[in-house]
Amino acid sequence: MKSRIDILIKDGFIADGSGDEPFLADVAISGDKISAIGSFSECDAGSIIPAKGLVVAPGFIDAHAHSDFTLLADARAEGKILQGVTTEINGNCGISAAPFYGKAQERREEDLRELGVPERWNTVGEYRMLIEKRGVALNFAMLAGHGNIRGSVVGYEDREPSREEYAEMKSLLEKAVMDGCFGLSTGLIYPPGIYSRTEELTELGSVLKRHGLPYTSHMRSEGNSLLESLREVIEIGEHAGIKVHISHIKTAGRENWHKAGAAISLIDDARQQGIQVSCDRYPYVASSTDLDSILPSWAFEGGNEDELMRISHRETRSRLRADLLAMTGDSTYWERVIISSVASARNTWMEGKTVAQISADLASDEVDTVFGILSEERLRVGAIFLSMSEDNLRTFLSLPYCAVGSDSSARCFDGPTRTGKPHPRTFGTFPRFLGRYCRDERLMPLSAAVHKATMLPAAIFGLKGRGFLKSGMFADITLFDPETIKDTATFEFPFQRPAGIPYVLINGTPAVWEGQVTTARSGRMLSR
Numbered sequence: 001m002k003s004r005i006d007i008l009i010k011d012g013f014i015a016d017g018s019g020d021e022p023f024l025a026d027v028a029i030s031g032d033k034i035s036a037i038g039s040f041s042e043c044d045a046g047s048i049i050p051a052k053g054l055v056v057a058p059g060f061i062d063a064h065a066h067s068d069f070t071l072l073a074d075a076r077a078e079g080k081i082l083q084g085v086t087t088e089i090n091g092n093c094g095i096s097a098a099p100f101y102g103k104a105q106e107r108r109e110e111d112l113r114e115l116g117v118p119e120r121w122n123t124v125g126e127y128r129m130l131i132e133k134r135g136v137a138l139n140f141a142m143l144a145g146h147g148n149i150r151g152s153v154v155g156y157e158d159r160e161p162s163r164e165e166y167a168e169m170k171s172l173l174e175k176a177v178m179d180g181c182f183g184l185s186t187g188l189i190y191p192p193g194i195y196s197r198t199e200e201l202t203e204l205g206s207v208l209k210r211h212g213l214p215y216t217s218h219m220r221s222e223g224n225s226l227l228e229s230l231r232e233v234i235e236i237g238e239h240a241g242i243k244v245h246i247s248h249i250k251t252a253g254r255e256n257w258h259k260a261g262a263a264i265s266l267i268d269d270a271r272q273q274g275i276q277v278s279c280d281r282y283p284y285v286a287s288s289t290d291l292d293s294i295l296p297s298w299a300f301e302g303g304n305e306d307e308l309m310r311i312s313h314r315e316t317r318s319r320l321r322a323d324l325l326a327m328t329g330d331s332t333y334w335e336r337v338i339i340s341s342v343a344s345a346r347n348t349w350m351e352g353k354t355v356a357q358i359s360a361d362l363a364s365d366e367v368d369t370v371f372g373i374l375s376e377e378r379l380r381v382g383a384i385f386l387s388m389s390e391d392n393l394r395t396f397l398s399l400p401y402c403a404v405g406s407d408s409s410a411r412c413f414d415g416p417t418r419t420g421k422p423h424p425r426t427f428g429t430f431p432r433f434l435g436r437y438c439r440d441e442r443l444m445p446l447s448a449a450v451h452k453a454t455m456l457p458a459a460i461f462g463l464k465g466r467g468f469l470k471s472g473m474f475a476d477i478t479l480f481d482p483e484t485i486k487d488t489a490t491f492e493f494p495f496q497r498p499a500g501i502p503y504v505l506i507n508g509t510p511a512v513w514e515g516q517v518t519t520a521r522s523g524r525m526l527s528r
Contacts, residue, residue, distance in 0.1 A: 012051030059086025059476030064405025077410035084478035094187030096145030104151030124179035135521030180527030205240025280405035341420025428487025
């Protein structure tokens with residue numbers, strides 16, 4: 001007796017994720033798994049997807065996402081699934097949903113209130129129960145954030161942890177790993193990660209080594225101290241004996257663009273010595289993060305209230321001004337900094353404008369404008385920084401160990417996550433990579449591009465049963481038209497749907513059908 005085929009993808013061009021040449025075949029899906037790849041009669045299937053002219057690929061795996069809190073506010077994740085993303089790696093840059101105690105939880109209170117999330121939790125297991133209770137549209141894998149762990153134990157003080165605090169931090173990481181986390185992430189430009197020493201991170205790496213898990217890092221510098229920061233990541237990998245992964249690799253600032261070759265040489269040399277190093281990148285030359293990330297590390301110590309006090313206090317404000325002027329150089333820097341989000345209604349007119357434009361409107365000095373916005377918005381200001389080289393972007397995307405990651409959260413076209421003017425990577429990363437860079441600029445073959453968005457991130461983070469099309473694998477599948485796939489989101493109008501992705505299946509259930517988002521919540525919070 002033949003097994004039932006629930007969905008048959010007919011006559012598609014199969015790019016299976018391995019990087020091998022695509023081939024023509026049908027894909028049969030039964031339940032949440034791929035039951036076979038071959039040639040099948042349409043009469044054997046419950047539903048048919050006519051895939052002639054379409055590429056059938058594993059569902060895209062976003063190697064660098066920040067949806068830990070937005071998925072609790074709105075589980076539909078429209079901006080991701082319309083790109084063909086079926087799985088996200090969350091908990092990046094040292095910021096995760098758990099562990100979540102003390103000062104670390106206090107620091108995220110405003111985020112949760114703004115998103116309308118009423119629940120509070122402490123552990124990865126408790127967070128998992130919330131996700132499973134809500135149901136989510138895509139699969140969710142999680143890293144444990146070092147910022148959460150250090151913030152929960154040490155707080156936001158610039159000091160080395162005590163022996164007892166080291167033990168408690170390692171215990172929190174061990175618990176997070178046992179609850180299903182896929183590794184540890186750091187954000188070494190943000191408090192409290194900015195206060196950690198290399199030895200602290202290597203010490204935590206001993207927990208990762210026992211479980212064979214990776215260490216991922218938003219490094220201490222992606223510009224002036226890029227090479228030194230890369231050496232630190234490699235040193236942690238070597239001394240702890242663990243895999244290391246560089247988040248959103250870049251050379252920030254024109255004066256640092258020439259360092260790309262040296263950075264790649266450092267990585268290649270480390271890999272030749274047996275240190276497992278990988279990275280991810282989004283296909284844009286602008287970054288995005290909190291506006292106050294440009295402040296010096298001493299401004300953050302003690303937490304948000306202390307930071308706000310330093311911005312308003314005359315003596316420390318003068319010192320901050322001097323540090324900012326030394327870092328930014330001439331005023332043209334502020335022509336490349338765009339305010340993407342503010343918390344209050346009175347300042348939404350600033351969203352989408354550069355700091356230079358806002359300063360002109362206010363007849364204010366640019367540094368004073370920044371201090372004013374941060375004070376009025378109580379630090380809750382997002383910004384986009386136009387700082388990177390297009391040539392270097394192509395070089396990084398071409399690296400065989402570079403996966404595709406959006407560095408963005410899952411948002412929707414209405415509801416609590418439709419706020420501000422977020423970076424267009426939120427809605428366009430994967431179609432832009434496959435449309436502009438793979439098809440139009442011929443940066444790499446289609447099979448290699450699909451590999452970077454599927455099997456490569458699955459291998460980096462140890463996702464079992466995903467990222468590859470074959471019998472027995474989970475039926476996370478994205479179908480796209482290689483001739484029309486395209487991003488449409490812009491900095492001015494980011495909330496735009498991409499083109500050329502008519503079907504997305506997550507665990508065998510349609511999430512996008514004939515170009516329309518379904519109401520399915522077939523995603524899962526994954527465990528190791």
